[in-house]
Amino acid sequence: MDKSYDPQTFETRRYAEWESSGAFAPRGEGPAFTVLLPPPNVTGTLHMGHAFQHTIMDALVRYHRMRGHDTLWQVGSDHAGIATEMVVGRNLARENLTRDGLGRDAFIGKVWEWKQHSGDTIERQMRRLGASGDWSRSVFTMDPMPSQAVVEAFVRLHEEGLIYRGQRLVNWDPVLKTAISDLEVVSEEEKGFLWSIRYDVIDPAPGAPDHLIVATTRPETMLGDVAVAVHPEDERYAALVGKHLRLPLSDRAIPVIVDDYVEREFGTGCVKITPAHDFNDYAIGQRHGLESINVFTPTATINDNAPARYRGLDRYDARKRILADLEAEGRLVETRPHVLQVPRGDRTGQVIEPYLTDQWFVRMDTLGARGLELVETGKVRFVPENWINTYRHWMGNIQDWCISRQLWWGHRIPAWYDEAGRVYVGRDEAEVRARHGIAEGIALRQDADVLETWFSSALWPFSTLGWPDPAAMAERGFERYLPSSVLVTGFDIIFFWVARMIMMTDHFTGQVPFEKVYITGLVRDRDGQKMSKSKGNVLDPIDLIDGISADALVAKRTDGLMQPQMAAKIEKATRKEFPDGIPAFGADALRLTFASLASHGRDIKFDLGRAEGFKNFCNKLWNAARFVLMHSEGRAFAGAPTPATDAERWILARLAKAADAAAGHVADYRFDLLTQTVYDFTWNEFCDWFVELAKPALQGVDAAAADSTRHTLLHVLEATLRLLHPLIPFVTEEIWQQVAPRLALDARSVSLRPYPQAADFARDAAVEADIEWLKAAVTGLRKVRSDLGVAPTRPLPLLLSGGDAGDRARTAKFAAQLAFLARTESQTWLEGAEAPASAAALVGELRLLIPLAGLIDLDAERVRLGKEIKRVEGEIAKCNAKLGSETFVGKAPAAVVEQERARLADWSTQLDGLRGQLQRLG
Structure with missing residues (x-):
């Protein structure tokens, strides 16, 4: 492994390896787990909302793939009628051409050319983010398969009297006409x-x-x-x-x-x-x-x-x-x-x-009632549950749905008119003539309108699975992958897309399209403002991954702005906020940032400071891995370790707890809590504590303990990489490829390894309590050393006073670890003797004393103790305020109240000790 963590050196390479190896294809003998990608517009680029939702979807997909589920992330893109016509129209204008001047067929040919060369941008960007969709199954809404579904759905609805043509009031854009x-x-x-x-x-x-x-x-x-x-x-x-x-x-x-x-x-x-x-x-x-x-x-x-x-x-x-x-x-x-x-x-x-005009409509009374029933009865569930109220409100006020658009790009309405204006609906002109006995000599013209994009999108859950063609349905797993497991989408399209998929999927297949709908919040800037071009606060996720200079960022934010004054204002604000541009954080750091913000709130405030912090996290993991690999150089292990030390047993117990919590958070769609869990375990317990606790064994004379510790370090690192992989796939893959050979693992990728389960690791409550005691003792002594300004390498005598038999047993048990980790040169129990002037750390009722003679300025220590006493008194006041509140005591869970009482007792013990220490200093 390289000495420095640099995501630019491996992220693109690792993704290419995954995709070429077929790692994203459905596999596994477990139950099906399917996610539908809300198809982004073919005109679009990856924006922060996309990147946020795609991170959540990819984490779900990778997690369930590792759990052995037959996992399908159905990806694809939408033809986006209006948006695409506008983009291509602007391109034509640069060539002094117009849509009307070209004519329908030639214009549509230009659109296909544009789509072929420029329209797949967002899918390329999704790859850069790490999205593990099966691109071999990608569907474009104008492909033959979904197009057949669109025609079939239209014809059937018309035959059932649910589609009609009539004059109604619609929203009319007089520019787009x-x-x-x-x-x-x-x-x-x-x-x-x-x-x-x-x-x-x-x-x-x-x-x-x-x-x-x-x-x-x-x-x-x-x-x-x-x-x-x-x-x-x-x-x-x-x-x-x-x-x-x-x-x-x-x-x-x-x-x-x-x-x-x-x-x-x-x-x-x-x-x-x-x-x-x-x-x-x-x-x-x-x-x-x-x-x-x-x-x-x-x-x-x-x-x-x-x-x-x-x-x-x-x-x-x-x-x-x-x-x-x-x-x-x-x-x-x-x-x-x-x-x-x-x-x-x-x-x-x-x-x-x-505007009053003739359009095609879908009758929504019976379809809407059924769509509401499916959610009210729990066939489809919203996460968070309160979004059912929004769905219920919209469905209760549903109007007939205008599905026709006066455009050229899109699914053309399968209806034909004769010279008298009579309309005939069919799958093609031949079927119309055959069904209605219209001779070849009678002219028919097809309706010039196309269907609005939401119509084809409403069929997305089953049109992507081959419906209505039985052969295509069998090939694409219609029976296995419908309904999908969860839809991840925003609250703004609950009615326009979610509701219509529910209604159409039920109507044509008799099933719901998905079992759950996870509604995400809206990504805003750090001040809670909506990101928009006019505000000049838009962030491009690709810029956060790969970095961007200040000049390039200014050019991007001011591009196309009509008012020079506004452009100047945005440039000034941008250069003030990003004088050196935006550094490259890498995809993993960005993904972890998004996941950490994925609470169940309506708004998500994005702050680049978090991305910096999570890049540091990836760097911390990288350095810990280098330590483990360095200390296991030339060694190979197989199977699970047999721990020889309490530190090993402790980290395995903590890993079991983290894995258990992680599974619960994924089930609850609390990716913020998932992030916190894996972050705390990785940074605090594995990198900070277990790596430190391993050093005495690695440097000790007990060869068996040293070898066991090496095995456990590798074993826990490998499991930690699996624990983190759904959130940060790139760095975990890069490290795992170095770790796997030393554990005789033959899987091609960490993504094909099982996700850690709590049952995989033994729990030992006694050992956990012992190591937590050791951590508290070492932390306390290190704080004393830091407060006194004593060099970390200077050995210090340690005096012990108070405590109980358990403290004495633990002190003896962990004497070597205390000496190594806290740099103590001796450990002496006072046995009732008067303690000299000392600095104290408290672990429960045990006092860990560092004699001050010849070590520090006693006056300065008195000042330090006084400040610490004031801080502890403040904490005691907070506890007393809570416990003195009838509202808190009466309404808070009993466990929370009891925890507050325990905190008060602990703070009180510390205060007594500090006051005693100050008294001994005179």
């Missing part, structure tokens, strides 16, 4: 205006109001108004209900209706109803049987349903002209500032229009 999903709409508060407009009553009754004042934030949509609504209990307008108003600027008569949706206290209590351009208005229009008048074109200009003078105007130019015309007619009553939620497309940044 397509419907988009709610997930692709970002609504944020923006400053705007609230305009109050006078609508006159037609033929008002004597004494009744002759007009209404209607407030709106979107006066351009008034061209499509079909009614004005008031609350049924609003007495101000009771006389006008059923009357008609003259729609300003349009000369149409519209009724006054009543609806509970109206808030009497907001504005004037009168709401204009425009069903074709507002989702709430659409619902009101459906309840009251109102006409829907669309006044926009697909590009958000005014269409021919509006008065001639506004036709062809952009929506915002139309707004200006309408306001001017209203003011000229004396109908613009008031204009005042107003803060409102503005929906924008996440791809284009343009304001989204609720």
Whole structure:
């Protein structure tokens, strides 16, 4: 092994070896364990959220693979219709080409070319992170196998009456000229205006109001108004209900209706109803049987349903002209500032229009009820469990699902139209003609739209397993790998993806897609801010793995920003935070950082300081391994060791405890606690203590004890590497390859070795207690030496006082270890004699004394003791405060209360000892 830990020298090499050897393929005779990768967009790059979730998935997969499960991590990518069309469109623009200019077939050919050369970036980056998916089974949603599933699902749902074509209100992006999903709409508060407009009553009754004042934030949509609504209990307008108003600027008569949706206290209590351009208005229009008048074109200009003078105007130019015309007619009553939620497309940044158009929909009433039932009855479980409330809320308010998109890239809708506009659905044109008796001479044209990406993604659990082709299903293990074991995903797509997979998998296969859904939090920066390009706080996980210079980081963060002032601000902040760029932490340190943050909280604050700490951890493991290998050079052992020393028996017992805790944390999806467990065992118990406790035996005269200790060092190191491997696969593999030959292990990789089980290692409570006593004694004496400023190599006499028979027995038993580890030259019991002025360490009631004569400045020691007494008094005060609290004593678990009482007793004993020591110094 190299003297220094440098992940850059072996991580890429080790991954290539794993993949080429087929180490990631399903194997094992145990039960199946399957994880579905949420397919990242083919346009994407690995971001921090991806890297976090992929780390968790890979840890699960590696753990269960080592447990002997038949493990499959189903990987793949999504064609991402809108995003991909935008990327390829921008590339074409650089060549002075356009999508429409190329035509459909040529454009799709360009998309495939782009996908072939640039679209698999994220999979390459996943490899760099260490993701151990079976890439030979990788699926792209536009591959023939999943494409066949998409067509089959569409046709079957249509035949069952669950898919229909109809005119409904959708989110419309006027730049992309397509419907988009709610997930692709970002609504944020923006400053705007609230305009109050006078609508006159037609033929008002004597004494009744002759007009209404209607407030709106979107006066351009008034061209499509079909009614004005008031609350049924609003007495101000009771006389006008059923009357008609003259729609300003349009000369149409519209009724006054009543609806509970109206808030009497907001504005004037009168709401204009425009069903074709507002989702709430659409619902009101459906309840009251109102006409829907669309006044926009697909590009958000005014269409021919509006008065001639506004036709062809952009929506915002139309707004200006309408306001001017209203003011000229004396109908613009008031204009005042107003803060409102503005929906924008996440791809284009343009304001989204609720738009009435013909689309394909899936009926969701029965499917939604079934999807809710499967979760409510526990067929699918959420981790943490509270996310069922979010799922329940969304499913309880489910609407029919718009599945068509006005794009070219995607799964084309399997529907054909004749010249009369009649629609026929089938798996292909030949089936349509055969089923409906349409002669070859009759022209048919296929629907130009494609299915939204979420439709194919909803089939992911079974389309990746060959459905509906029986041969493909048998080849890919449909019966074995469905349902999958767990889905790891974010809370933002519980409805858009998780719910739809549950509904579709149940509908087509009669099974749930997965047994559990582990919902992760959102990765934010160290201050809790969302990572975004505009904030300039985005971190690229690959940069954290391989490092990046300050100049390159600035260029990456400011790339594409439109405002030079913002770019300058981001550059200044970046150079202040990372004056030397970001060092290379390696994949293992980054993975361990993510795992340590994987609590069950909603937000994850990422701090690079943790990555630095975990790189130090990997370095600590590396150095401990070099120590073990150096002391076992030329030796070979087989099987488990037969411990000859208490230190060996102790470390094996602690390893059993760590393995037991690790298994529990994985089962509970508490990767933060898993990380803490393996970190504490590796750093504190193995590297710090067992390596130190091994040195007396290795350097002693007892050859059998030395040989046994070498064997145990190798054995525990090898087991520790297995314990750590799911979290930090690269460094554990690199070290394991050096350790394995000395233990006669013939497995090709540590990943193919079994995960440590508690039953593999003997527990010995008495030995654990003895070694914990020794650790406390050595720690106490080292602290005294440090506080006194005495060199670690200077031998010191040790006086012992107090304690009980057990302390005397342990002192005698561990005399050699105390001498070696604490550098004591003699050990003497005072036997009732008055102790000289000494510095003391306490282990329970045993006092370990270092005589101060000729060693230190007694005045300085008095000051030190005084500070220590104050610290201990502070700890006692904290314990007393807790135990004096009725809430704590009454509600805390009994074990916790008892632990606090034991702490108080221990602190009190220490305080008595310190005060006695200070008294002896005069």
